[in-house]
Amino acid sequence: MIRHLLSAGDLSLDDATLVLDTADEMARLTEGRAVKKLPTLRGRTVVNLFFEDSTRTRTSFELAAKRLSADVINFSAKGSSLSKGESLKDTALTLEAMGADGVVVRHSASGAPYRLATSGWINACVVNAGDGTHEHPTQALLDAFTMRRHLGELAGKQIVIVGDVLHSRVARSNVLLLATLGAKVTLVAPPTLLPNGVEHWPCATSYDLDDALTGADAVMMLRVQKERMNAAFFPSAREYSRRYGLDARRQALMPPEALVLHPGPMNRGMEITADVADSARSVIVEQVTNGVYVRMAVLYLMLAGNATTEEAA
């Protein structure tokens, strides 16, 4: 297992399968059990370092760490020295002085977790919980976990990812992980919301949603990230949702068993209509539950063992 989880692309097929299998066991160990807590990370400290707002991911990591009995410290930009202009380095040195074993970091700057992991400022394992428009590997893992629970092994499955790929770290991580797992990914977005160099990604691209949906095993809708949009990427919200939004008519084009995913938070009526989001084939709420299992698996695999004996085993 790798020491830091910075990119979904760092995971080999074996590593990714190990995380997903471990998450399966975590689900089995905590679902419907009187004591939903395992003693495995007792005495370890996990720091949630969130420079950017988040409800889902932060609480999910917090719950995962607590279920494994780790001590959890939450740092968010608001209400800490981060808002007084402390640098990433000084924050990291503070965490090191406090003896953090694992650091879960979210930052608006792409590459911040990489800097934290490779600078030598800290010894802790670093988990990327979303950096700028770069990556969000645990989201990709929980998406893959959710799809695997419904569809079985993902090799050969058709996954369609729709929307604001340009600003989406979720899309990047998903494309890399799903390619490792052998799934066939198609990105659908207006030309303005596909990043430069997307032709080198291990996936296909399309501008036509109706066409891509026929034959899809799962479709993942991305949030239109207004806060990162500093230019006019499409003429109007209405036009976007007509061409790239998922509504009941489009859902009917998909095979009846196809899943609908969304990493949240949703803009209902924009990229997805309420009736689709609440339909029987939508696994959006389940994604949140599964997020805890996947993060438990990641924290267990990264923090429970002794990394220095890795070569011996």
Place this chain on the structure above:
Amino acid sequence: MSRDLSGAREVLDGDDVARALTRIAHEVVERNKGAADLVLLGIPKRGVPLAYRLAERISAVEGTEVPVGALDVTMYRDDLRLRPARALEHTDIPPGGIDDRIVVLVDDVLFSGRTIRAALTALEDIGRPRAVRLVVLVDRGHRQLPIRADHVGKNIPTSLVESVKVRLAETDGHDGVLLDKPAPQTTEVLP
């Protein structure tokens, strides 16, 4: 009866294993005065097929189904930090749970007792059994904790450099117990 298998000595063959399990099944039923409230939990990997075989034998004797499952103790081990993180095995608690039941833990080899210690802690998080009993196919001695088995297939006195390998049809294709004495210069660390 014993023969050499590439340096390893076979101390129990397939028939011995079958006879030991049949005896243990009867002992468990005798001790419990029937099969009522029994729940068998195997400890992966090889405790699980053993638990299923025992359940089958108990059912044959008593004519009632005995709930059987698996209990992975990896998350409860005390040596997690000494090694890299390990993949987890299946945990599968029978639908009736373990509250107020007689839980019979089943494992292949009893050695330091640390696995059983971990299993007892794991049970605490699942429920409160009326009693916990322990079945092992082989007791090889060298306990590090005050733990003993209630029913033992065979006591095999060993030295610390030897290793005991249980082979089962379900996991290895055939039944048997091997005692392996490594070459003198090797210092293999045993679990």
